[in-house]
Amino acid sequence: MRERSARTNPLTVDVVLATAMGSELGVLLTRGSGERERWSLPWRLSQAGEIMDIAATKVAQDALGEPPIWIEQIGAFGDGKRHPSDAEISVAFVGLVPHETASPRAGYTWFPMGDHPPLTPRQRAMVEAATKTLQGRLDQAPIAFRLLPLTFTLSELQQMYELLLGKRLHKASFRRALQAAWLVEPTDEWRSEGRGRPAQLFRYSPKKRRRPHRGVRFDFLYP
Amino acid sequence: MRERSARTNPLTVDVVLATAMGSELGVLLTRGSGERERWSLPWRLSQAGEIMDIAATKVAQDALGEPPIWIEQIGAFGDGKRHPSDAEISVAFVGLVPHETASPRAGYTWFPMGDHPPLTPRQRAMVEAATKTLQGRLDQAPIAFRLLPLTFTLSELQQMYELLLGKRLHKASFRRALQAAWLVEPTDEWRSEGRGRPAQLFRYSPKKRRRPHRGVRFDFLYP
DNA sequence: TGACTTTAGTCACAATAAGTGACTAATTCG
DNA sequence: CGAATTAGTCACTTATTGTGACTAAAGTCA
Numbered sequence: 001m002r003e004r005s006a007r008t009n010p011l012t013v014d015v016v017l018a019t020a021m022g023s024e025l026g027v028l029l030t031r032g033s034g035e036r037e038r039w040s041l042p043w044r045l046s047q048a049g050e051i052m053d054i055a056a057t058k059v060a061q062d063a064l065g066e067p068p069i070w071i072e073q074i075g076a077f078g079d080g081k082r083h084p085s086d087a088e089i090s091v092a093f094v095g096l097v098p099h100e101t102a103s104p105r106a107g108y109t110w111f112p113m114g115d116h117p118p119l120t121p122r123q124r125a126m127v128e129a130a131t132k133t134l135q136g137r138l139d140q141a142p143i144a145f146r147l148l149p150l151t152f153t154l155s156e157l158q159q160m161y162e163l164l165l166g167k168r169l170h171k172a173s174f175r176r177a178l179q180a181a182w183l184v185e186p187t188d189e190w191r192s193e194g195r196g197r198p199a200q201l202f203r204y205s206p207k208k209r210r211r212p213h214r215g216v217r218f219d220f221l222y223p
Numbered sequence: 224m225r226e227r228s229a230r231t232n233p234l235t236v237d238v239v240l241a242t243a244m245g246s247e248l249g250v251l252l253t254r255g256s257g258e259r260e261r262w263s264l265p266w267r268l269s270q271a272g273e274i275m276d277i278a279a280t281k282v283a284q285d286a287l288g289e290p291p292i293w294i295e296q297i298g299a300f301g302d303g304k305r306h307p308s309d310a311e312i313s314v315a316f317v318g319l320v321p322h323e324t325a326s327p328r329a330g331y332t333w334f335p336m337g338d339h340p341p342l343t344p345r346q347r348a349m350v351e352a353a354t355k356t357l358q359g360r361l362d363q364a365p366i367a368f369r370l371l372p373l374t375f376t377l378s379e380l381q382q383m384y385e386l387l388l389g390k391r392l393h394k395a396s397f398r399r400a401l402q403a404a405w406l407v408e409p410t411d412e413w414r415s416e417g418r419g420r421p422a423q424l425f426r427y428s429p430k431k432r433r434r435p436h437r438g439v440r441f442d443f444l445y446p
Numbered sequence: 447t448g449a450c451t452t453t454a455g456t457c458a459c460a461a462t463a464a465g466t467g468a469c470t471a472a473t474t475c476g
Numbered sequence: 477c478g479a480a481t482t483a484g485t486c487a488c489t490t491a492t493t494g495t496g497a498c499t500a501a502a503g504t505c506a
Contacts (some may be wrong), residue, residue, distance in 0.1 A: 010271075011234065011312060048233075048311060051302045076299040076314040079274045088271060089234060089314070091299040139440040155483075161439055172485075173438045173464060178461090181441035196482025199473035208444075215396045215493065216384055217362040218404035220429075378454075381506035395490090396493060401463075419453025438464065450504080457485075460483075464491070 005202065010088035013055040014043040014077075014123065016130035017068060020147045020160060025134075026102075026110040027127055028063055029117065039117040040084045041126060042108070046091070063108045070146040072137070074129045081122035092126040094133055096146040099175035106165040111178040138164055142183070145204040151179030151187055154178070182207035189210045233311035237266040237300075237346065238280040239353035240291060240318045242325040242333060243370045243383060248357075249325075249333040250350055251286055252340065263307045264349060265331070269314070280314040286331045291318030293369040295360070297352045304345035315349040317356055319369040320430040365406070368427040374410055376422035377401070405430035430435055 017028040029039040043064045046055060053071065060068045071093055078089040104110065111117065113131060116126075134143055144160040158174050178184060186206040192198040240251040244275065252262040265286045269278060283291045294316055301312040327333065334340065336354060341347075357366055367383040381397050401407060408428040415421040 045303075046312070052299065052312075053302075073298050075296050076275065076312075078269075079276075085381055089269070089275075089299075089312075091312070105360070139442045141443055153483085158318055170465065171483090172466075175484080176464080177439055177441060192473070193472055193482080195480075197484080199483055215392055216388070216400055218400055218406055219362045220364055376454085393494065394454090395495075398455080399493080415502070416453080418451075418503055420455080420503095422454055447506105449506090452501100452503075454500075454502095455498105456500100457496105458493090459497105461494070463493080464489100466489080467487095469484105469486075471485100473481080473483095475480080476478095 009123060010086075011046040012043045012083065012085050012087040012090040013046050013052055013059060014041045014083075014090045014126055015056050015059045015063075015068075015071075015093045015095050016041060016074070016126055017060055017063065017097055018113065018130065018134065018147070019097045020099050020163065021110055021112065021192065024163060025113040025131070027113045027130075028097075028104060028108055028117055029111055029119075030108045035185075038084070039109075039111075040211065041092075041123045043084065043090065045085065045087070052091055053093070056095070060095045061099075062105070064097060064102065065106055066101060069101075070096040070098050070141070070143070072133065072141075074126065074133050077122050077125055077129075078093075081125060082120040083122045084120060090122060090126070092129065094130040096143065098149050100149050135151060135164060135166075142204060142206075145183075148204075151189065151201040151203050153191060153193075153201060154184075155199060157184075157202070229439050233309075234269040235306065235308050235310040235313040236269050236275055236316065237264045237280060237313045237349055238282045238284065238286075238294075238316045238318050239264060239297070239349055240283055240320055241336065241353065241357065241370070242320045243322050243386065244333060244335060246382075247386060248336040248354070250336045250339055250353075251320075251331055252334055252342075253286065253331045261307070262332075262334075264315075264340060264346045266307065266313065268308065268310070272385060275314055276316070279318070283318045283320075285328070287320060287325065288326055289324060291320050292324075293319040293364070293366070295356065295364075297356050300345050300348055300352075302345075305343040306345045306349060307343060313345060313349075315352065317353040319366065321370060321372050323372050325375065358387060358389075365427060365429075368406075371427075374412065374424040374426050376414060376416075376424060377407075378422060378427075380407075380425070412438045 019026045030042050031039055042059045044059050054070055057067045074092040074094055074192055076091050107128055137143055144164060147160055158169055162169055183206050184202040187201045187203055189201040190198040191201055242249045253265055254262055265282045267282050279294055280290045297315040297317055299312055306313055335428050360366055367387060370383055381392055385392055406429050407425040410424045410426055412424040413421040414424055
């Protein structure tokens with residue numbers, strides 16, 4: 001992150017980095033180096049000719065030491081809302097980081113996504129949009145899998161879905177749907193988590209495509 | 224659209240205007256005023272402090288005389304791909320226009336979305352992304368309804384869905400799902416379209432929300 | 447006019463998919 | 477050992493979707 005210089009480049013790339021923090025999502029914020037008492041999303045000025053996805057990955061890498069395991073553009077935000085830079089427009093990305101990997105560098109801290117320090121209006125809009133993007137993509141991309149370590153128990157996977165969807169799921173239904181989708185494969189490892197029966201570990205390993213040749217759905221939400 | 228002046232403002236707002244052209248979607252292109260033999264999406268340079276949605280609406284209005292009935296941002300496109308301007312970044316929107324309204328001003332022409340004259344790589348990417356956005360939002364927003372006139376027959380609505388989805392639908396299933404969603408209301412008009420039995424006209428008039436309290440779906444598509 | 451064609455609109459049944467409670471299994475705790 | 481706890485599965489019920497066939501209201505044409 002450099003000094004404000006909106007005159008030469010009125011464009012920033014901002015990244016909403018998300019991880020699973022226990023029972024809720026976390027977002028990574030930074031107070032910057034010598035800046036005043038104000039948290040912000042990690043960002044950088046866009047450089048001429050630079051590919052935006054790569055810029056976003058670099059922003060994440062500066063914050064965490066390694067690139068996020070999944071990243072996607074959310075959109076362009078402008079509309080007069082303020083930003084830590086004076087950039088006219090900021091292009092926002094969401095990045096996912098498994099909790100293991102998620103050790104931030106100095107100056108960066110994880111906050112609960114639903115309860116973080118105040119941000120500028122523009123960046124607040126980005127965090128909200130990121131949450132929506134994640135929820136919306138949940139059944140189109142392996143969001144939940146990317147937030148988990150390489151191997152995980154089915155209960156952990158279900159909890160991740162519950163966290164992202166914000167509602168409880170029935171165990172048997174969840175597993176039945178998961179089986180039908182051919183997305184996980186058992187390892188030969190088991191994990192004993194204190195009390196109950198040990199759980200088998202699985203890994204994300206999509207096998208065959210199941211074509212959802214369903215009809216139409218009218219699931220909106222207007223207008 | 225003004226002359227190229229990427230130095231002062233390296234950002235454009237581009238709009239993919241879509242309409243239903245008989246049995247396929249149409250996209251609006253322009254050859255500009257004094258420009259060389261090259262078609263392009265309608266666009267304009269972003270002005271400081273201007274709200275992007277409004278800029279996009281203006282672009283559409285310049286092209287059609289009235290604003291699109293629905294508009295949504297697709298995202299920011301850059302990545303070194305060329306653009307009619309020399310802008311570093313372009314923010315793209317999709318706009319929907321019912322076929323009735325769709326009389327373009329001089330210099331603008333509708334082309335089939337699947338078979339249009341060559342565009343710059345960046346704008347080609349926008350058209351592709353617009354198609355995906357429309358398909359993806361089809362069950363979350365009244366895309367099909369917005370492409371139809373205010374009143375329409377259920378067969379027309381089904382054909383619009385078939386067009387957007389790229390597959391045939393079963394009449395009984397389609398109507399059953401539509402009824403369950405409480406989205407249309409019959410008018411007292413009927414339309415006789417030549418041969419068969421006249422069809423009743425309906426209008427889009429969403430009544431009550433049905434909450435899809437479904438479980439999870441694993442509909443991806445990787446990775 | 448009346449048989450045939452064409453499109454609209456609906457029904458009933460079959461096939462799938464999803465919701466749910468109860469059951470068995472493998473551990474720890476005391 | 478027995479209760480508590482978590483994993484994993486089954487079987488049954490209920491909801492949703494797929495599908496062909498049916499009735500209705502036009503036009504066409506001999």
